[in-house]
Amino acid sequence: MSRVTPKSEGFFMPPEWAPHIRTWMMWPCRDGLWDDMQTAREAYRDVAHAIRAFEPLTMVVRPEDAAGARALLGSDIDLMESPIDDSWCRDAGPCFLTDGKGGRAGVSFRFNAWGGKYDPYDGDDAVADAILDAADVRSYASSLIAEGGGISVDGEGSVLTTRSCFPNANRNPDWTEAQIEAELKEMLGADKVIWLPGDSYDTETDGHVDGIAAFVAPGHVLMEGTGNPDHFMYEVNLANLEAMDQQTDAKGREIQITVIPDAETVESDSEKFCRSYVNSYLVNGGVIMPAYGIKEDALVRETFETLFPDREVAMVDIKAIAPGGGGIHCITQQEPAP
Amino acid sequence: MNVEQENVRDALAAGKSPGELGFFMPAETAPHACCWMAWAHDDHPEGWGKLLPDVQASMVDVATAISKFEPVRVVAQPEEVAKARAALPDTVEVIPLAQDDLWFRDTGPLFLSDGAGGQIGARMIFNSWGGKFPIWGDKTVAGDLIDHLGLPRFDSPLTGEGGGLHTDGAGTVITTETFLLNPNRNPGMTKKDVEEHLFHLMGARKVVWLPGDEEEWITDGHVDGILTFVAPGKVIVETNPDTTSERYDTTHENLRALEAQTDATGRSFEIAHVHEAYTVEPTSDAMATSYVNSYIA
Numbered sequence: 192m193s194r195v196t197p198k199s200e201g202f203f204m205p206p207e208w209a210p211h212i213r214t215w216m217m218w219p220c221r222d223g224l225w226d227d228m229q230t231a232r233e234a235y236r237d238v239a240h241a242i243r244a245f246e247p248l249t250m251v252v253r254p255e256d257a258a259g260a261r262a263l264l265g266s267d268i269d270l271m272e273s274p275i276d277d278s279w280c281r282d283a284g285p286c287f288l289t290d291g292k293g294g295r296a297g298v299s300f301r302f303n304a305w306g307g308k309y310d311p312y313d314g315d316d317a318v319a320d321a322i323l324d325a326a327d328v329r330s331y332a333s334s335l336i337a338e339g340g341g342i343s344v345d346g347e348g349s350v351l352t353t354r355s356c357f358p359n360a361n362r363n364p365d366w367t368e369a370q371i372e373a374e375l376k377e378m379l380g381a382d383k384v385i386w387l388p389g390d391s392y393d394t395e396t397d398g399h400v401d402g403i404a405a406f407v408a409p410g411h412v413l414m415e416g417t418g419n420p421d422h423f424m425y426e427v428n429l430a431n432l433e434a435m436d437q438q439t440d441a442k443g444r445e446i447q448i449t450v451i452p453d454a455e456t457v458e459s460d461s462e463k464f465c466r467s468y469v470n471s472y473l474v475n476g477g478v479i480m481p482a483y484g485i486k487e488d489a490l491v492r493e494t495f496e497t498l499f500p501d502r503e504v505a506m507v508d509i510k511a512i513a514p515g516g517g518g519i520h521c522i523t524q525q526e527p528a529p
Numbered sequence: 530m531n532v533e534q535e536n537v538r539d540a541l542a543a544g545k546s547p548g549e550l551g552f553f554m555p556a557e558t559a560p561h562a563c564c565w566m567a568w569a570h571d572d573h574p575e576g577w578g579k580l581l582p583d584v585q586a587s588m589v590d591v592a593t594a595i596s597k598f599e600p601v602r603v604v605a606q607p608e609e610v611a612k613a614r615a616a617l618p619d620t621v622e623v624i625p626l627a628q629d630d631l632w633f634r635d636t637g638p639l640f641l642s643d644g645a646g647g648q649i650g651a652r653m654i655f656n657s658w659g660g661k662f663p664i665w666g667d668k669t670v671a672g673d674l675i676d677h678l679g680l681p682r683f684d685s686p687l688t689g690e691g692g693g694l695h696t697d698g699a700g701t702v703i704t705t706e707t708f709l710l711n712p713n714r715n716p717g718m719t720k721k722d723v724e725e726h727l728f729h730l731m732g733a734r735k736v737v738w739l740p741g742d743e744e745e746w747i748t749d750g751h752v753d754g755i756l757t758f759v760a761p762g763k764v765i766v767e768t769n770p771d772t773t774s775e776r777y778d779t780t781h782e783n784l785r786a787l788e789a790q791t792d793a794t795g796r797s798f799e800i801a802h803v804h805e806a807y808t809v810e811p812t813s814d815a816m817a818t819s820y821v822n823s824y825i826a
């Protein structure tokens with residue numbers, strides 16, 4: 192096989208903690224998703240401003256929303272107009288790649304709104320290429336239906352993903368797990384895919400790994416703990432923890448696991464309310480984590496401060512974003528420096 | 530706040546930049562309304578330690594000297610205001626604002642003018658000189674001061690510090706590669722990206738790049754330890770005359786780079802030369818030996 196892929200040309204996806212040129216986000220716009228669009232936009236603004244204290248940020252907005260976004264975001268956020276359908280840049284946006292020699296590129300997977308859960312999604316399917324075009328980097332197109340939230344990488348050859356997500360018949364019914372694994376390796380420049388069971392009960396993303404586990408350093412992952420046996424996520428989290436136990440990464444290192452709680456006690460009417468602290472986001476010199484106003488906030492903050500002693504931890508209230516089904520990681524996408 | 534300032538505020542909110550609105554950072558030699566400084570105190574483990582009383586006394590000496598020429602205003606952490614007030618001359622105003630250390634050239638805002646009475650306060654992202662220190666108390670002080678003064682505010686996406694920028698107030702900005710192009714400040718940005726941001730931030734129409742100083746491990750070669758403008762087209766450049774010193778090569782590379790370039794009006798620089806304090810035995814590996822790091826009040 193002589194297919195030209197990112198891996199065959201020396202590209203790989205750097206880890207989130209590598210230096211960023213900027214962060215990309217997408218401005219809330221899907222009718223019916225949010226109880227109150229204005230409140231959701233204000234929460235996105237708060238996340239954008241928290242990130243912008245550390246690095247540049249571009250917000251992708253529908254053309255008709257540009258003036259309103261400018262008024263709410265202020266002058267410090269760059270805007271890019273594109274006819275998007277929704278606002279989850281981790282999933283609809285590209286995965287940026289570098290080659291370690293100054294070259295940059297990106298992967299554009301196909302996007303079908305998490306297994307066809309929303310409609311339309313053609314605008315979101317096109318946004319990865321629009322972003323790569325704006326960033327002036329080459330786009331590698333993959334025919335796999337996949338979202339950035341479904342993977343976590345260490346930048347040294349390892350990819351975490353879940354069985355409940357990409358192999359799901361709502362995304363890639365004609366692909367075997369082995370074919371998906373091979374495609375992820377080629378597109379992300381990786382050598383080993385670590386499969387976790389995921390979360391089949393998750394009705395929104397079908398168990399994206401970015402709500403379950405995330406690399407925080409080579410050989411080290413941050414994971415959702417089980418909670419008490421009566422916690423509704425106990426069995427799901429336990430299964431993922433057991434699958435990660437004694438895993439080795441692409442370099443043969445045994446993977447160290449740090450466990451944090453989730454925001455179990457937050458009350459919400461939304462079934463898809465995002466309770467994950469793992470779903471935080473690393474920026475240049477900082478960690479942007481959710482604040483739910485519960486005691487676990489402080490405990491998780493301490494964990495991040497221990498994991499990243501050279502970074503400032505910034506907390507953002509996301510109670511107006513979480514009901515939409517995701518957290519800070521879901522609404523951001525890093526553009527790494529070459 | 531007059532009508533013009535409100536219009537400026539609206540234009541900034543609509544996405545215009547100071548450069549686009551005709552604002553620029555005046556040269557240090559232009560008349561000053563006042564001089565801003567910051568109080569040194571010690572609430573972090575890697576701070577001044579036993580040196581603190583001497584540092585505070587020296588800072589008071591500098592403030593006192595400047596106050597003979599122009600009003601001096603000092604920002605001080607609210608709990609430190611009383612101490613600062615007692616130590617500083619009565620003519621020096623003390624403004625309570627959350628802050629950390631005394632390097633206000635780097636942690637403070639850039640004050641911009643449109644040459645017709647308009648003012649903008651501008652700031653860059655401050656990350657403790659490339660994330661070298663776990664000291665974050667000064668991350669917000671520039672923005673806080675701009676807001677305290679009620680000025681229209683511009684936040685540049687550049688990460689950096691004021692000490693890395695010199696301007697003639699006429700479109701020329703001199704800076705260094707080891708500072709603004711450093712991956713510890715602006716990863717992935719090209720010279721062209723930085724030049725665009727410097728136009729938007731401070732009206733730069735011509736950016737003069739010097740190589741800087743890779744060995745200078747705190748500021749990564751701020752230009753305010755290399756040269757200073759004394760008039761448009763005229764600079765003082767500092768060199769080390771000891772040919773056996775690494776500083777000889779570094780300082781002369783910067784000099785040669787400057788000699789090969791022109792300012793915003795297309796003229797070569799008229800250069801006056803001084804030697805840095807090269808005969809001083811350093812008492813720390815961060816010791817400044819610069820005379821061009823003076824202040825024109």
